[in-house]
Amino acid sequence: MEELKSLLPPVFNQICQEIRINDAIIEWVDIIFEQIGTASKCPPHAHTWFEFNYILSGHMVTWFGDEFVKVGEGEFFLIPPGTIHSHSYTRGNPHEGICFRWRIRCASTEIEDVQGESFCKRLQQLHTWKSGSYRDNGSLQGMLEQFFHEALTGQSELALQLLLIHILEYLCLLQQSMKGQVSSSKTVRDPLVRKVEVYLEDFQSNRLNVGELAASLHMSYGHLSRQYKKLTGQTIVNRMNHIRLEKAKELMKLPSLRIAEIAEQAGFADLCYFSRAFKKQYGASPQNYRRQQAATSANVPQPLATGDSLP
Template identity: 40%
Template sequence: MASGIMPDELYGTVRVNDAVIEIIEVLEEQPWGARSCPPHTHAWFECNYIYEGSMKTGFGGPLLNVGPGEFFLVPAGAEHRHEYLPESPHRGVCLRWTVAPAEPTAGGGAGSVYAALERLREWQLGCYEDRYGLGERILRLFEEAREADSLASVQLTFVQILLTIAAVRHPEGRVTPAGADQSDTAFLRKIEVYLNDERAEKMNVRRLADALHVSYNHLARKYKRLTGKTIVGRLTEIRLARALDLLRRTDASIGAIAEVSGFGAAHYFSRVFKDVYGVSPKTYRKGLNVEAQKEPETVSVFSAE
């Protein structure tokens, strides 16, 4: 290949009118022997288009077959899982992106790109036959990438694909039974996935609320009603468990453990640790090799909000 842009180079930020689109990934997808992908959520949008073979995907309900010329879209925060079929391995393309307003007050009236792409958060989860020329547009994206010298022009083609999807008001296809992905069980599972994500050591519960498309107050009230505990307390419990494991297995400094486990400042970590376990992290570590030293009891750190 002479000049051109490879698919894994199609990332970056592009502004179109009142929207800022972060292109995360354009991936030529093949399972490569994998049999499944367990339930998970993520903070970006994802669109999967199948060209050959087949796979199964689900959104909290029964798995749906996805075959050639079909696609599915996963809004940010929606739980989903996949199964791959060795007897009919699929080949397709996966697009991943996020969208934000160009200005704090952007995203309003007619012609708003941000408003159009934000509506994809309400996309009806399911598997859809491509009646919109989506597959052709994706192939054109790859063709343009191979021939283009300008990354910006290819990124704009990517945005045109997103707007094509956003223009579909009432897609026709096989959908997940109404409300399955919004069940209380799925709601709690999404929260656990986010809170236990080791990459999210600095997670803010208000960002979690944004990812689940609910207000923080609604998230806090519903979580307390379903579990009897607070979501802030649950996050603290997860962070403490991570810190205990690091204290046992590593000789990392208290400051480093505080940072990695999500507490940030060492003095804050030490205070929370001592409030729950009765000893400081430093004292606890010293006592690990003393036979008489008992392991701290598992104490609930939940409290009313």
């Protein structure tokens, strides 16, 4: 393992680029061996990419909202974009794992693959992956070992990327075999709306500069605003607030976070403005909304969260 962690990171960095397969464009954001150092936890967060984690040794705990799952050696989890989650690590028993991060977008032309469907839409079904810890039956371990071996022996970047694509296809097949799991692809949106959505989901600053967004799309501020309003029925600023309020609502499920912390993590610099906007959107102040959710949860029997098993 130490040899892999020493020799492979430069290879991983070279792989992290875009590849197109039929109508799917996959952007490899990051490929890393997890090294937590002295950290005991990773705070609640979400991101705009998919994240796949396979535990090679040890164990860790991952929280999805208010549900926690213990993930051990030979187990894995997949986090779709926008999913609020956090991690905690056991001191004295650190885990080691491999982590892939990627984003998917569809090319302008839809191309059917040998199975008679859009490859991009098939991969995007992973947006509906059910949170939890899953036990590998050995198939993923074999694919990962092949990936490590070929990376060590100097295979081309394309060959290594195709091995990763094979892993994504395998995850799609697993998802289809999960009992009670309904797969559905995302609704195809106007290209301009999709670009704005990606920008807004990535945006981290407290103050939105629509002028910079328009410039990045090679459009004037006025034209972008009019087009977006025409296509969606709302302004870009309203959409930004909606995304942040949705994130805040998810963070409300974490009792350890104070309201001020939730506002900050959701992107609101002014706590009073956040409270007014939240009440207007959901009909209750942040404090009352949290009390209502806690009361509702107290009256509903909760299943034990021990992770899901694959068939």
